[in-house]
Amino acid sequence: MKYLFTLAALAYAPAHAEMIDADDVGDLPVADVIFLGEVHDNPMHHENQARAIEQIGPTALVFEMLDRDQASRMPDNLPDMAELRALLDWDASGWPDFALYYPLFSAAPGAQVFGAGLPREAARAAMGQDLDQVFLGDATLFGLTADLPAAQQHDREALQARAHCDALPEELLPGMVDIQRLRDAMLADAALEAVTQTGGPVVVITGTGHARNDWGAPDMLTQAQPDLRVLSVGQFEVIPEDRPPHDYWIVTDPHPRPDPCEMFR
Template identity: 65%
Template sequence: MMMAASATAQPISVGELRNLDDADIYFLGEVHDNPAHHENQTVAIQALAPKALVFEMLTPEQAAKIPSGMRPAKDELRALIDWDSTGWPDFSMYYPLFTAAPDAAVIGAGLPREAARAAMGQPLVQVFDGDAARFGLDTPLPAEQQTAREALQARAHCDALPAEILPAMVSIQRLRDALLADAALDTLDQHGSPVVVITGTGHARTDWGAPAMVGIAAPDVRVLSVGQFEHQPDDTVHDMILITEPHPRPDPCDAFQ
C-alpha cells in the first residue's frame, strides 16, 4: 500500500536518504535545474541499488538506446540519447544518476513536448496508450482538486496563461502522472523491486501525482515519495521532504513581460 504523507512531516537530512524505509517504488522528486537535488538523488540511488531507473526526462525510445551493463561515458551517453535537443537542464547534473546504479535497467516515461501539444484538449482516454481507467483517467477530477490544480498551473506560468487553457494544462499533468505510474508498475513487474523514479517534485505528490495513481492501480505496491524543495512548503504532500538552498536563476516570469 502507499505510505501516507503527513501534514506535519519534518524535513529530512541528506544522510537519511541512505536509510529510506522499504518500498517497491521510490519516487525521488527534484527541482530540475538544482544541482543539489541531483546530488541527493545520487546518494539515495547508491543506497537503494535499484533494479531499474525510470526517468521522466527520457522517452521510451531514448531509453531503449542505452546499452545494458557498463554505462557509456558522459558525452557519449548524452549524444546517444540526443539529450541536448530535449530542453532538459545540463546533462552533467543527470549523468551521476545513471552511474549510481550502473547495472539498473533504464526506462523512459517521458511525454515529448510535441506529443503534449497534440494531446491538449483531447479526452485523456483517447490519448493515453493503455488502460486509462486503471489510473482514473476516465473520470473528472473532484471540483476542489480541479480548481486547486488550475491555480497551481497559473502560478507556475506566472499568471500569464489564458484561463481557458488551464483545464487542458491540468489534463496534460494527469497524463504525465499516469505515464510515470504505468511505467513504474510495468518496470516493477519486469525487473523486480526496488524501482526508482526520477521526476519533478510536483509529479511525486502522494495526493494526486504519480504515486497516487500507483495507489489507485495497485494498492498493494509499497510506494515512498521524497519531495525536494528550495523553501519550506505550505503543506506536505510527500512521504518525506528535503529542503535545499535555492539555486540561483533568472526570474522565469521575466519571459512573460
C-alpha cells in the same frame, strides 16, 4: 501478473510525513517504488538523488526526462557521460545539463532504464483531447476516464496559473491540468512496468510536483496496484507553508537562476 511483495507492505511507511536532512536520504525505508522528486536544475537535488539511489540499489530507474524511444537506446553497459549524452540526444530534449543527471545513471549502472516522458510535440497534440484517447496504456487503471473532484480541479488550475506566472489565458488551464495528469499516468505506468519486469526496487526520477502522494504519480500507482509499497520524497528550495503531500521532504538552498517570469513581462 505476479508481484514479489510481502506483509511488510503493510508497515513500511513512515509513521508521519516529515522533513529530513539531505544526509538522511541515504537511509530511506524499504519500498517497491521510490519517487525521488527534484527541482530540475538544482544540483543539490541531483546529489541527493544519487545518494539515495546508491543506498537503494534499484533494479530499474524510471526517468521523466526520457521517452520510451530514448530509453530503448540504453546499452547493456553504461557508457561515459559524453557518449550517453549523444546516444540519448539529450541536448535536443530541453532538460538541464546532462552533467546533473549522469550521476543518477552511474549510481546504479546495472539498473534497467525506463522512459516515462511525454515529448513536447505529443503534449501539444494532446491538448484538448480526452485523456483516454491519448494515453497508450489502460486509462481506467490510472483514473484518467473520471473527472477530478471540483475542489482538486480548482486547486490544480491555480497551481498551473502560478507555475506559468499567471500569464496563461484562463481557458487554457484545464488543458494544462490534463497534460499533468497524463504525465503522472505515464510515470505510474512506467513504474508499474518496471517493477513487474525487474521485481524492484524501482526509483522514479521526476519533478517534485509529479511525486505528490495526494494526486500525483504515486497516487495513481497505488490506485492501479494497491499492494505496492510506494514511497515519495519531495525536494524544495523554500520551506513549504503547509505540510507537503510526500512521505519525506528536503529543503535545500535555492539554485541561482534568472527570473522565469521575466519573459512574460
